[in-house]
Amino acid sequence: MEKGSIDKSLYIYGFVPNDYPEKQLKQLESIGVSVIPFQKTVAIVSQKKMIDISELSKEALAELMIHHQKTIESLMGMGFNTIIPMRLGTFANNSVELIRVIEKEYDLIMETTEKVSNLIEVEIISTWSDFGQIMAEIAVNPEVVEMKEKSLNSEAGITQADQLNLGYLVKKILDGLQSEYETKITETFAPFYKSTKQHELMNDQMVSNTAFLIHQSKLVLFEKALDELDESLNDKLNFKFVSPLPCYSFYTMELKSLSFEEIESAKKELGLEDSTSENSLQQAYLDKAKLLHPDANAGEDATVIFNQIKKAHTILQDYVDVLKPASKEEEFSLHTDTVIKNSLFLKIKE
Numbered sequence: 001m002e003k004g005s006i007d008k009s010l011y012i013y014g015f016v017p018n019d020y021p022e023k024q025l026k027q028l029e030s031i032g033v034s035v036i037p038f039q040k041t042v043a044i045v046s047q048k049k050m051i052d053i054s055e056l057s058k059e060a061l062a063e064l065m066i067h068h069q070k071t072i073e074s075l076m077g078m079g080f081n082t083i084i085p086m087r088l089g090t091f092a093n094n095s096v097e098l099i100r101v102i103e104k105e106y107d108l109i110m111e112t113t114e115k116v117s118n119l120i121e122v123e124i125i126s127t128w129s130d131f132g133q134i135m136a137e138i139a140v141n142p143e144v145v146e147m148k149e150k151s152l153n154s155e156a157g158i159t160q161a162d163q164l165n166l167g168y169l170v171k172k173i174l175d176g177l178q179s180e181y182e183t184k185i186t187e188t189f190a191p192f193y194k195s196t197k198q199h200e201l202m203n204d205q206m207v208s209n210t211a212f213l214i215h216q217s218k219l220v221l222f223e224k225a226l227d228e229l230d231e232s233l234n235d236k237l238n239f240k241f242v243s244p245l246p247c248y249s250f251y252t253m254e255l256k257s258l259s260f261e262e263i264e265s266a267k268k269e270l271g272l273e274d275s276t277s278e279n280s281l282q283q284a285y286l287d288k289a290k291l292l293h294p295d296a297n298a299g300e301d302a303t304v305i306f307n308q309i310k311k312a313h314t315i316l317q318d319y320v321d322v323l324k325p326a327s328k329e330e331e332f333s334l335h336t337d338t339v340i341k342n343s344l345f346l347k348i349k350e
Contacts, residue, residue: 009050010036010092012255013071014246015084017113018042024079031074036095038102041109044075045098053089064089072246081216082117084109085246087254087349097344101255105346109253112348116251118216119194120244124226126185126207126237138173174204181237182208188229192218197249207237211249219243252349260339263319266312267334274335278320278328285313 013033018040025035028044036043053061068088075083092098102109128134138144147169151162178201185208186196192214199209214222223241230239270284288309294302316334322345323332332338 008047008094010045010095010098011048012086012090012092012098013044013046013068013075014086015109015113015253016042016044016075016080017082020080027078028075031071031078033071036098036102038099039106041102041106041113043098043102044071045092046071048091050091050093051089076120076244076246082113082119083246084112084116085248085252087252090255092255101344101346104342104344108346108348112251112253116247119213119247120216120219121247121249122193122212122214122219122222122241122243123210123245124185124212125209125240125242126181127205127240128207129235129238131205134174134177135170138170138177141173144169144173171204178207182210185210185229188225189222192222192225195250199249213247213250216244253346254349256345256347258315258319258322258339258343258345260336260343262315263334263339264336266315269308269312270316272316272334275331275333277331278325281313281316281320282328285309289313 018037020042025042028035033044033046036045053064056064065088072083072085092101144166147162147166151158151166154162182198189196189212193212194215195213197211199211201207201209212222222243226239226241230237270281270288272281272284276284289306290296292302292306292309294306297305319334319339319342320332322342325332
């Protein structure tokens with residue numbers, strides 16, 4: 001299968017194990033993607049013009065997101081059950097650069113591949129079936145009734161502060177109901193999931209927005225438990241069930257880039273040589289932080305200078321995390337060639 005052209009940028013959808021039959025890999029051409037194999041892993045890619053997704057319009061971003069998700073989910077439909085999805089909008093300049101990154105981060109890819117083996121993500125979004133009824137029930141809550149009566153009987157009448165306080169109380173009760181049902185939903189599926197993540201609620205009518213990480217073999221039992229939960233709640237909630245999905249919420253991988261200029265500046269900021277260790281980095285930061293802390297220095301620039309030291313430390317600590325030295329005493333290189341070689345790396349998005 002085509003391995004990508006060296007003069008074309010590559011859009012990366014994710015990684016799958018390199019243990020699928022050649023015939024199955026060949027079928028990927030039907031959904032417009034190709035493969036770049038390296039030892040026991042395979043990158044799923046397509047040739048696209050490199051773009052910065054932060055500069056896309058909402059419509060273009062939504063279009064790319066749909067394409068990205070549909071492609072990965074098509075892989076699952078074609079029997080690729082173990083997938084590490086890549087972050088939306090991930091590009092490599094060419095296949096040579098991508099292979100170089102895979103080689104450097106091979107252990108991370110293989111460790112993550114083992115973790116996601118035969119795991120899928122299930123998303124459950126629940127909303128109130130009758131939000132008006134919920135608000136009507138809150139309106140007769142004793143605390144709400146008491147606050148209303150107190151405001152009405154006040155000589156000053158209902159003030160703006162009273163209205164704000166009433167709104168806060170109603171929101172507090174609504175949040176409490178939402179949390180109660182969210183907990184019930186999570187506990188219902190406790191026997192089936194390995195991990196769970198709560199996503200942001202988009203509005204007051206949404207009760208839960210939860211991702212569950214489960215083994216594929218548990219999917220039927222999970223669906224049955226959802227049906228039983230739905231029945232027990234007497235149509236109190238509406239459920240949207242989305243599955244199977246790759247492990248977007250738990251093991252999405254991203255390609256990060258370290259700026260050589262930032263690392264060089266941080267090195268000078270902390271007074272480090274081309275060769276140093278994590279212990280030396282920490283000591284240099286502590287020495288500078290103690291010397292330049294705003295509490296010990298007057299002037300408007302004191303905080304700015306101190307924050308520059310903190311930023312330099314963070315940048316170099318990220319670089320240490322990429323290099324993964326065997327110990328905090330082991331020296332590593334901050335020489336230009338080494339920094340450039342390690343400027344691209346993979347990590348699991350948290």
